[in-house]
Amino acid sequence: xxxxxxxxxxxxxxxxxxxxxxxxxxxxxxxxxxxxxxxxxxxxxxxxxxxxxxxxxxxxxxxxxxxxxxxxxxxxxxxxxxxxxxxxxxxxxxxxxxxxxxxxxxxxxxxxxxxxxxxxxxxxxxxxxxxxxxxxxxxxxxxxxxxxxxxxxxxxxxxxxxxxxxxxxxxxxxxxxxxxxxxxxxxxxxxxxxxxxxxxxxxxxxxxxxxxxxxxxxxxxxxxxxxxxxxxxxxxxxxxxxxxxxxxxxxxxxxxxxxxxxxxxxxxxxxxxxxxxxxxx
Amino acid sequence: xxxxxxxxxxxxxxxxxxxxxxxxxxxxxxxxxxxxxxxxxxxxxxxxxxxxxxxxxxxxxxxxxxxxxxxxxxxxxxxxxxxxxxxxxxxxxxxxxxxxxxxxxxxxxxxxxxxxxxxxxxxxxxxxxxxxxxxxxxxxxxxxxx
Numbered sequence: 001x002x003x004x005x006x007x008x009x010x011x012x013x014x015x016x017x018x019x020x021x022x023x024x025x026x027x028x029x030x031x032x033x034x035x036x037x038x039x040x041x042x043x044x045x046x047x048x049x050x051x052x053x054x055x056x057x058x059x060x061x062x063x064x065x066x067x068x069x070x071x072x073x074x075x076x077x078x079x080x081x082x083x084x085x086x087x088x089x090x091x092x093x094x095x096x097x098x099x100x101x102x103x104x105x106x107x108x109x110x111x112x113x114x115x116x117x118x119x120x121x122x123x124x125x126x127x128x129x130x131x132x133x134x135x136x137x138x139x140x141x142x143x144x145x146x147x148x149x150x151x152x153x154x155x156x157x158x159x160x161x162x163x164x165x166x167x168x169x170x171x172x173x174x175x176x177x178x179x180x181x182x183x184x185x186x187x188x189x190x191x192x193x194x195x196x197x198x199x200x201x202x203x204x205x206x207x208x209x210x211x212x213x214x215x216x217x218x219x220x221x222x223x224x225x226x227x228x229x230x231x232x233x234x235x236x237x238x239x240x241x242x243x244x245x246x247x248x249x250x251x252x253x254x255x256x257x258x259x260x261x262x263x264x265x266x267x268x269x270x271x272x273x274x275x276x277x278x279x280x281x
Numbered sequence: 282x283x284x285x286x287x288x289x290x291x292x293x294x295x296x297x298x299x300x301x302x303x304x305x306x307x308x309x310x311x312x313x314x315x316x317x318x319x320x321x322x323x324x325x326x327x328x329x330x331x332x333x334x335x336x337x338x339x340x341x342x343x344x345x346x347x348x349x350x351x352x353x354x355x356x357x358x359x360x361x362x363x364x365x366x367x368x369x370x371x372x373x374x375x376x377x378x379x380x381x382x383x384x385x386x387x388x389x390x391x392x393x394x395x396x397x398x399x400x401x402x403x404x405x406x407x408x409x410x411x412x413x414x415x416x417x418x419x420x421x422x423x424x425x426x427x
Contacts, residue, residue: 011319016326138326141333254320 004252011251019145020137020257023200024243026152028213028261030197032239033159035218036232037170038194045096046084047214049103050198051207053080055131056106056113063117070147074199080106081195086187131208137247137257148200155193166190167228205258213239216265223269223276238268314338316366317346317399325368328375335406335415343417344401345377349392360387364400364417378416398422 011017031047038044057076061069084098093101140148159166165186168176177183201210221234246261253260316324324346331338347364354361363376379400385391392398402417 011323014323014327016330017323138322139329139333251320251323254322257322 007252008248016138016140017251019140019142020251021244021247023137023140023145023148023152024247024261025240026149027197027200028217028239028243029236030152030155030159031201031210031213032217032235033156033232034190034194034197035214035216035239036221036228036235037166037190039215039218039222040170043085043099044215045099045211046081046194047198047201048208048211049084049099050077050081050195051202051210052103052107052110053077054106054199054202055207056110059110059113063113070199074196077199078192078195081191081198082188085191085194086184131206151196151200155197158189158193162186162189170228205261209258209262212262212265216262216269217242220265220269220272223272224279238265238272242268311342312344312401313341315344317344321366322368324366325373325375328366328377331377331404332375332415335404335413338404339406341404342401343377343404344399345417346397346399347377349394349396349398350376351387351391351394362387362391364398378414379420380416380418382419382421392422 038046054073054077057073058069061072064072066072080102084102165176165181168179168181169183169186169190173183197214198210201213205213217235217239218231220238221231225231225234242264243261246264247257249255249264250257250260314327316327319327328345331343345364345366347366350363350365352361352363353359361378362380363378365374365376367374377400379402381390400417400420400422402420404415405418406413406415408414
C-alpha cells in the first residue's frame with residue numbers, strides 16, 4: 001500500500017497530472033449534474049451527438065488554422081444543442097432522428113476534412129486522441145486548464161441558481177409553462193450549459209465516450225435513490241469518485257484515460273443495480 | 282463529525298509522510314527528469330510538454346525509455362538517432378533525437394532498430410533549415426552510462 005502511495009506521489013510531481021485531476025473532477029461533476037436532467041428528459045444520447053458536432057467543428061478549426069479552437073467549437077456546439085433541444089414538436093426531423101443525423105454528419109465531415117487537410121503528420125493519431133481521449137487530459141495547456149476551471153464553475157453556479165427551474169422543466173414542461181415559467185428561455189440556457197459541458201468533457205474521455213460520463217452516474221444513482229435532489233447529489237459523488245479512480249488507475253497502470261474512467265462508471269452501475277435489486281426485495 | 286475529519290486527515294498525512302522522499306522523478310542519480318520510471322501514458326504526456334515548453338527544459342538531464350529508431354538523410358549522408366515514446370495505444374508517438382557522447386559508429390555500437398532503449402542526455406534545441414529540433418546531447422544508452 002505504501003509503495004502504491006509512493007508511486008502515486010511520484011506521479012503527482014508532474015504539474016500536468018495535478019491539472020488532469022482538477023479538470024477531471026470538475027468536468028465529471030458538471031456532466032453528472034446535467035446527466036440527471038438529460039436522462040429524465042430522454043435525451044441521453046444528445047451528449048454523443050453534440051460531441052460529434054464538436055469534433056467536426058474542431059476539424060474545421062484545425063483546417064482553418066485557428067490558434068484557439070474553442071472560439072469556433074463552443075459556438076457551433078451551442079448552436080447545435082439549441083437546435084436539438086429547443087427545436088420542439090414543430091421541427092420536421094426531431095428527437096433521436098435529429099440527433100443521429102447531426103451526429104454522423106459532423107463525424108463524417110470532420111474526419112474527411114482531417115484526412116484531406118491534415119494539420120499534423122499523424123492524422124490517425126489525432127483522430128484516435130480526439131475520439132477516445134487517450135492522453136488528451138494529460139496534455140492540456142495552462143490556458144485550457146484555466147478555461148476548464150472557469151467554465152466548470154460557471155456551469156455549477158448556473159445549475160445551483162436555476163435548480164428549481166431545471167426541476168420544473170425536467171418533469172413537466174407544460175405545467176411549468178402554465179405556471180408562467182419562461183420554458184423557452186430556460187431550455188436555451190440548459191442547451192448552452194449542456195454544450196459547454198460536452199466540449200469540456202471531450203478533453204477527459206474523448207468524443208465517443210462522453211455519453212457514458214453523462215448517463216452512467218445518473219442511472220447508477222437512480223438504482224438506489226428516488227428523489228430528484230438525492231439522485232443529483234449521489235450522481236455527482238459517483239461521477240467525481242469514478243473520475244478520480246479512473247484517472248489514478250490510468251496513470252499508475254498506463255491504461256487509456258477515457259476508457260478507464262468509463263469502466264469505473266460501468267462497475268459502479270453494476271454494483272448499484274445489485275444493491276437496488278436487493279433493497280427492493 | 283470533527284473527529285472523523287481529523288482521523289481521515291491524520292491517516293492521509295501519515296501515508297504521505299511514510300511515502301515521502303522514497304522515490305522521485307526529479308533530481309535522482311544525476312538525472313533531472315527520469316521518465317524511465319513512469320507509465321507510458323505519463324512519459325508520453327511529459328515528452329509532449331517538453332516539446333510545448335522546451336525553453337523550461339534547456340540544460341536539464343532527461344532520461345527516456347522507448348524504442349530505438351534511426352533515420353538516414355541521403356542528402357546530408359547523416360544518421361539521426363532517436364528514442365520514440367508512444368502512448369498506451371501506440372497511435373500517438375513522439376521521438377527525441379539523441380547524440381551519444383564519444384565516438385560511436387552505426388550500426389556496430391547501436392542497438393537494433395525497433396529495440397527497446399533507455400537514453401539519458403542533456404536537453405537542448407538546434408535550428409536546421411528554419412526549423413527547431415529538440416535533442417539530447419552528451420547522451421548515453423542504458424541506466425548507468427556507457
